Amino acid sequence: MIEVKNLRKGFADKTILKDVSVNMLPGQCNLIIGSSGSGKTVFMKCLVGLFQPDSGDIIYDGKNFTKMSVDQKKEIRKEIGMLFQGSALFSSMTVEENIIFPLDMFTRDSRKQKMDRVNEVLNRVNLEGANKKFPAELSGGMMKRVGIARAIVLNPKYLFVDEPNSGLDPQTSGLIDQLIKEITEEYKITTIVNTHDMNSVMEIGDHIIYMYQGEKEWEGNNKEIIFSKNQRLNEFIFASEFLRDAKDMRMLEETGKIANDRNMEDLTHDDAPELVPSPSE
């Protein structure tokens, strides 16, 4: 679990993060959402130690990261997998060389042990046999999968993913989301995903944190979000007529007004669901 307590961060005289407190649980996809400039990336960078917070605590499974020495922080970093935008693969290295890189950096395993691990994670992301390909030979979705393989090769307890869906078509996006969710649950990873993708919010949002101007404005899961009465959140997430309609449909489904087989023939206007307030409101 990662506990974030009263996190503050500013640059010059501008405060970006204002007392953000949140707990991220293992085995869950924790999604950070919010409009451009709301502080999502700064928040993530504070969590992984790329920015030093002005105040507050970041606690990794009982260990206070903010109070650690550089060497102690390195120990935590070994347990963190990261996948940043564009996959950030080394273009001059093959898939295999890209994935073995963290193993060379952080382990003293034998070549055979490393190769076994590389093949295991390649297999996990359904890319067996792609060892000798170069990034330029891969599709965007394949690159993301290599990025995920590299991020999990050291068996991380924590996984940070920035915009996993950027540049992908909706179908490939969905597959990447599912892969992230499966890996998170399978290995009980505490996964933090920074996203703008509303499909991801609905499909893998076990825990959603909505940031507004550097503050945590709302948190809940992908069921609660449908019933949220938070106006800013609603305007942000259900920004188009299409999404508002989809939300209404989901509300009806969730309240049992539409049968699971989506047989809508008996539905009348009198079936409007009672709104259930989100626990966090």
Ligand SMILES: Nc1ncnc2c1ncn2[C@@H]1O[C@H](COP(=O)(O)OP(=O)(O)OP(=O)(O)O)[C@@H](O)[C@H]1O
């Ligand atoms: N290194 C920095 N120095 C000064 N200001 C910064 C720095 N990094 C970010 N900021 C400012 O912090 C604010 C929040 O930026 P951040 O990148 O966290 O937003 P975001 O929510 O991730 O946006 P997006 O969705 O567009 O990526 C912005 O006003 C940005 O200009």
